[in-house]
Amino acid sequence: MNTEHDTGVRQILAHCTVCQVERxxxxxxxxxxxxxxxxxLTxxxxxxxxxxxxxxxxxxxQGAILPATPRRAAN
Ligand SMILES: [Zn+2]
Incomplete structure (x- = not known):
């Protein structure tokens, strides 16, 4: 089922090899x-x-510095 969210304009806020976040x-x-x-999500x-x-x-x-994750800057 298509909704406005499937066809509307989305801005890519960030993405990596695991996920992508759009607004x-x-x-x-x-x-x-x-x-x-x-x-x-709101x-x-x-x-x-x-x-x-x-x-x-x-x-x-436990507070250790997290390893860097493969990540590319948002468009
Ligand atoms: Zn929308």
Whole structure:
């Protein structure tokens, strides 16, 4: 099923080998693509998710400096 989010203009905020993050220019919805899975989040929910993921990464590495991940700059 197509929706406005499938055809609307999206700005790529960032991407790497694991995921891509886009922002819908029409409604500000954040699209998070991980493999074949996509999530649509409000900006507030996306920022909360980012904070939680960062906290989890810091906990998992017990404060160690995270290794650099392969990443390309957003367009
Ligand atoms: Zn939209």
């Amino acid at each position: 819908c220019a029409d409604c500000e919805t954040v699209h998070l693509h991980v493999g074949h899975t996509s999530l649509r 900006m507030a929910a996306f920022l909360s998710l980012c904070a939680t993921l960062l906290e989890a990464a810091q906990t998992a590495t």
